[in-house]
Structure formats: C-alpha cells, structure tokens
Amino acid sequence: MGDRTYLELSQDGGGAHKFYEVTVEGTVVSVRYGRIGASGQVQTSTFPTVQKAQAAAAKKIGEKVRKGYAPAVQGLRAPRAVTRRQVASAPSRARSVAPVLWRFRTGSAAFGIHIDEDRCWVGNQAGDVYTLSHGGEVLARYALPDGVKCLVADDFWIYAGCDDGKVYDLSSKLPFAAYDIAADVDIFWLDIHEGVLDVSDRDGGLTMIDHEDEYQWSRKSHGAHAWMVRADEHAVYHGHAGGVTAYAPDGGRELWHTPTQGAVLFGWQEDTSVYAGTARRTVQRLSKRTGAIEATYGCDDPVYSCATSPDGRHVFAGDNASSVYCFSSDGTRLWKLGTGGGSALSMQYLDGKLYMVTTDGSLVCVDASEAAIAAARSGSVPTAVDIKYSAAMPTYTPATAVTQMATVTAAPAHGVIVECVQDGSRLRVHVASAGYEPTWNVQFPRDIRQAGARYVVDALHPAAGGFYRVRGEIRRLV
Numbered sequence: 305m306g307d308r309t310y311l312e313l314s315q316d317g318g319g320a321h322k323f324y325e326v327t328v329e330g331t332v333v334s335v336r337y338g339r340i341g342a343s344g345q346v347q348t349s350t351f352p353t354v355q356k357a358q359a360a361a362a363k364k365i366g367e368k369v370r371k372g373y374a375p376a377v378q379g380l381r382a383p384r385a386v387t388r389r390q391v392a393s394a395p396s397r398a399r400s401v402a403p404v405l406w407r408f409r410t411g412s413a414a415f416g417i418h419i420d421e422d423r424c425w426v427g428n429q430a431g432d433v434y435t436l437s438h439g440g441e442v443l444a445r446y447a448l449p450d451g452v453k454c455l456v457a458d459d460f461w462i463y464a465g466c467d468d469g470k471v472y473d474l475s476s477k478l479p480f481a482a483y484d485i486a487a488d489v490d491i492f493w494l495d496i497h498e499g500v501l502d503v504s505d506r507d508g509g510l511t512m513i514d515h516e517d518e519y520q521w522s523r524k525s526h527g528a529h530a531w532m533v534r535a536d537e538h539a540v541y542h543g544h545a546g547g548v549t550a551y552a553p554d555g556g557r558e559l560w561h562t563p564t565q566g567a568v569l570f571g572w573q574e575d576t577s578v579y580a581g582t583a584r585r586t587v588q589r590l591s592k593r594t595g596a597i598e599a600t601y602g603c604d605d606p607v608y609s610c611a612t613s614p615d616g617r618h619v620f621a622g623d624n625a626s627s628v629y630c631f632s633s634d635g636t637r638l639w640k641l642g643t644g645g646g647s648a649l650s651m652q653y654l655d656g657k658l659y660m661v662t663t664d665g666s667l668v669c670v671d672a673s674e675a676a677i678a679a680a681r682s683g684s685v686p687t688a689v690d691i692k693y694s695a696a697m698p699t700y701t702p703a704t705a706v707t708q709m710a711t712v713t714a715a716p717a718h719g720v721i722v723e724c725v726q727d728g729s730r731l732r733v734h735v736a737s738a739g740y741e742p743t744w745n746v747q748f749p750r751d752i753r754q755a756g757a758r759y760v761v762d763a764l765h766p767a768a769g770g771f772y773r774v775r776g777e778i779r780r781l782v
Contacts, residue, residue: 306330307358309365312340312376314487321469321487323378324368328361330354335364339468340381340487342450386467387490387506388429388451389415389531391608391649393663396626396642401685403676404644405657406440408667408691416455417650417661418462424659425474426667427452427464433474438657440669440691445699446479448472454650458496461773465494471501472702473747476762477777479702480749483517493571497535498768499747500553504530508544512555515747515771516732521555532571534578538592541578543568548580548590560595564588570609570650574616581607587621587631601631604640609660611651620658620672622648628660630672639677643668644688709752710779712760719760721781722746724753731755735764735772746772752780 306329314321325336331354335347351357408426416427423443427433429451435443450468457463461475463482471483471494483501485491490506499515508528512520527546534541539550539559547563548571566584573579577589577598587601587610605623612619618638619631626647630638646663653659658672671677671686679685715721721736733748735741736758746764762776 307361309361310376310378311365311368311373312381313368313371313373314340314381321381323376324373325378326361326364328357331357333357333361333364338449342468386451387492388467389492389649391647391663392624393647394605394625397604398627398640398642400641400681400683401644402628402641402658403671403680403685404688405669405671405686406689406691407645407669408434408436408440408442408693410434410665410667412665413663414452414661414665414667415649416452416464417652417659417667418455418457419652419654419659420457420460420462421654424667424669425455425462426661427455428665429467431466433464434667434693436667436691438655438669440689442691442693442697445693445697446472446474447699447701448479449702453491454494456494456496458499461496463494463496463501465491467491473749473774476774478700480778481702481751482747482749483513484750485513486511486519492529492531493533495533495535495540497537499771499773500535500769502533502535502540504533504542504544506530508546510540510542510551512540515767515769515773516730516745517750523551523555523558525549526561527567529567532568532580534571534573536573536592541571541573541592543571543578543580548578548595550592550595562590562595562597564597565600566606569607572610572612574612574614577616579610579612579619581610581621583607585623587619589619599633599635601629601635602637603627603629609648609651611653611658613653618653620651620653622651622660626662628658628670630677639681641677641680643670710777711782712779713782715760715781719762720764721758721760722748722764723758724755726755733759740764740772741766741770744771747774749778752778 308327311324327334410428412428412430414428418425424436431448433446450466453465464472469485470481472479473482495502501513503511508525511522527544530544532543545567549561550559566582568580570581583606585603589599605625609622621629648660651660658670723736733746758781764772
C-alpha cells in the first residue's frame with residue numbers, strides 16, 4: 305500500500321469540498337485528488353531515489369496544508385448531493401410526426417443544448433459534450449469529469465454545468481473549470497450574464513458567483529425544485545415550485561413574485577418577457593418589468609421545455625408525451641406533432657429550425673418552416689439522417705494541473721502574457737502584456753494558478769464589470 309497521506313478541504317458555506325491523497329511506494333509518488341465522495345483523478349511521477357520521492361511527496365502535502373487542507377478519514381464527510389432529473393416519457397398521441405432532418409444519439413440521457421450561429425452543442429449525463437454543424441456533422445467531443453446539467457452561453461463563451469459542482473468554460477481549445485459551486489448546493493439549473501453565474505437548486509435557493517469564482521449573494525425563493533434561472537441586466541428570474549420570482553441583480557431585494565399554473569419545470573427569456581413551462585400543461589409568458597402574466601399557452605401534458613423565435617412571434621413547447629407544439633404570440637395553438645423519439649427536455653429555435661434534446665439522449669433537428677410543417681401534418685416527412693460519431697474526431701479534456709498543460713518558452717507574436725499575483729489571501733491573475741489595463745483581473749482556472757507563474761493566452765476580451773476573459777488556448781510560459 306505504501307506511505308499514504310489523505311487530506312480534505314471542506315469549508316462551511318464555501319465552495320471547497322475536495323480531497324488530496326499522496327501515496328509513496330518506493331520511487332513512485334501517486335497523487336489522487338478531486339471532490340469528496342468522487343473517485344477523483346490520479347497523477348503518477350517516478351523519481352531517481354526513494355529519498356527524492358519522499359521529499360517531493362512532503363512538498364506536495366505541505367503546499368496543500370498551507371492552503372487549508374487537513375488530515376481526514378476518508379468516507380466520513382458526505383459527498384456533494386446530486387439530483388439527476390427523473391423524467392417519464394410517454395409515446396406521443398399526435399396524429400403526425402415532426403419533420404426531423406437529422407438525429408444524433410449521444411449515448412446517454414441529455415439535458416444540455418445550445419445553438420449559436422456557428423454550431424450546435426449538446427451535453428449528456430455521461431459528461432460528454434459534442435459540437436455539430438447545423439447540417440449535423442460532428443465536429444468535436446469534450447470529455448468532462450461528470451454528468452452535464454446544462455449548457456449556457458454568455459456572448460460567445462460557452463459553459464457546461466456539471467454534477468461535480470464545477471462549471472467548465474468550453475470556449476478555449478481545452479476546457480477549464482471557471483466556477484466551483486459550494487458543496488451544499490444541489491444544482492438544478494444555471495445561467496450566466498456578464499460573467500456572473502446564477503445557480504438555482506433543489507431547495508429553491510438562488511446563488512450568485514462572480515467572474516472570479518467568489519460568492520456574491522444568495523436568496524431563498526417561495527418554492528423548492530428550482531428548474532429555471534434566467535438573467536439580464538435588470539434582474540434574475542427564478543422559477544420554482546411556487547412560481548417565478550424576480551430579484552435585483554445585486555440581490556438587494558425581491559422585485560416581484562408571480563404564482564404560476566403548476567410548478568415551473570423549464571424557463572426561457574426574451575427581451576421583455578420570461579416564459580415558464582409548468583407541470584400543469586402550460587407555458588406562461590410573464591412581463592419582466594412587473595411579473596404580470598401576459599399570455600398562456602395550453603398543452604395537453606406537463607411541459608418539459610419551451611423556446612421562442614427571436615421576435616417572440618412563435619412559442620414552442622415540448623411535453624412529457626413526446627409531442628412538440630407551436631403557438632402564435634397570443635396563445636393560439638398552431639400545431640402539435642410527435643417528436644419521432646422521446647420527450648424534448650431542452651430546445652432552441654434558430655433560422656427556421658427547432659433543435660431539441662430528448663429523453664433518449666438524442667439531439668434532433670426539426671424543419672420548423674411553414675411548408676415543412678404543412679407537409680408533415682398531411683403525413684409527408686423527410687427521412688431523418690442518423691448522424692454517426694467517428695472515433696477519429698478530436699476529444700478535449702480539462703487540464704486539471706499545471707503539469708498537464710502545454711508549455712512555451714516565449715510568447716508568440718499574437719499571444720498575451722498573464723501572471724499570477726498574490727492579493728492578500730487571494731491569488732489573482734493580471735495582464736503582463738502592454739496595451740491592457742493592468743489592474744483588471746482575468747477570469748482564469750483556479751486549479752492551475754501558481755504564485756508567480758506566467759501564462760500565454762491566444763486573446764483576452766474585456767467584459768462588463770471590468771475584467772478580462774480568455775479566448776483560445778492557455779499555455780504555461782517557462
């Protein structure tokens with residue numbers, strides 16, 4: 305078994321809930337680390353002598369103890385609570401099937417979806433995130449350490465919230481953990497606005513975390529099981545079993561609360577309205593300013609997901625009986641069709657197509673044009689293309705330690721140098737290259753920060769609130 309040291313860091317009310325284990329067997333040092341209750345990740349190093357191996361292990365342990373880790377007994381502390389959404393999906397009773405253009409089966413139950421101008425993103429409970437072209441070509445795969453709760457976007461940054469309590473930035477060549485959510489928060493849904501992470505949870509709580517992965521504020525809403533959170537510059541909109549509650553962005557006060565027809569199971573937003581899909585077979589449109597219910601869209605079964613066309617002209621909904629609906633803005637039902645597979649757990653509309661991720665773990669692209677829907681209602685639908693994933697496609701995994709990072713000895717002409725700077729008890733990252741505001745912090749993965757270390761990134765972009773975001777690959781400058 306060798307000489308084993310097991311440490312834990314678990315902060316009351318904080319984000320840390322981690323373990324660190326060092327084992328020395330002769331000249332081999334193994335380090336296992338991760339979230340308490342998980343199997344974690346393992347790194348192994350071999351040294352020329354037993355004495356050097358023991359010295360290296362002692363150094364690693366000392367560094368962790370100085371950061372607040374302490375000896376512990378493995379298994380005494382409970383792991384993070386994780387609720388996997390339990391859903392039922394019945395066959396559709398609709399007479400006709402939607403015109404599905406293509407279908408990609410991810411291999412595991414999936415909830416996460418994001419569609420932008422460039423590509424389609426889907427994440428599943430196996431921790432896989434795939435990107436596809438709008439035509440269905442698989443472009444890449446990201447292998448994350450735990451199941452994906454949801455995918456959210458903030459401008460052109462894409463984030464995946466996972467069951468391990470981390471939120472991974474997928475915008476760079478390699479994903480990295482941008483946020484670490486407190487261990488006592490059982491995450492249900494996420495949103496991000498201008499670098500501020502909004503977390504809704506099982507207990508009906510709402511937690512805000514800033515771009516530096518530091519806690520800002522939390523509130524408890526009027527109901528549990530909060531499956532909806534949406535944010536803009538005016539408010540945070542929190543949907544739960546008791547309806548929808550809006551809070552000021554700084555958490556200082558509740559702006560309004562509106563009971564809905566049944567518990568909220570999904571949420572969507574446009575510029576002036578939020579949309580709540582409910583367990584009592586409706587989607588309700590609420591005014592962002594007052595919370596007043598502006599329209600109700602009646603379905604035949606509980607609503608698992610909803611979305612709109614960009615102008616709000618059409619409202620789409622997916623129920624737990626594998627049907628998808630389209631309504632006009634005023635609530636008139638225009639059509640109902642079967643999905644051709646499972647129930648839609650998330651959806652998004654773009655350029656005449658409705659993209660859905662269903663209970664069987666498939667990403668489905670539906671032709672939502674008027675001509676295609678009319679043909680489908682008369683029984684004429686295209687043959688859906690079954691998209692295959694090639695094992696030759698690139699797979700990207702998070703860099704969880706400095707030793708796993710690519711290194712450079714000089715910054716390329718287009719690169720930007722950033723460096724870790726001690727700021728009291730915090731280790732910040734500032735820009736060292738000329739032409740940037742040197743006092744601004746950089747949103748940077750905590751797991752790879754080291755005092756005095758310098759890194760090269762492909763690009764930095766300023767964000768509202770006075771900080772920089774990384775764009776492109778992160779490499780260590782040595």
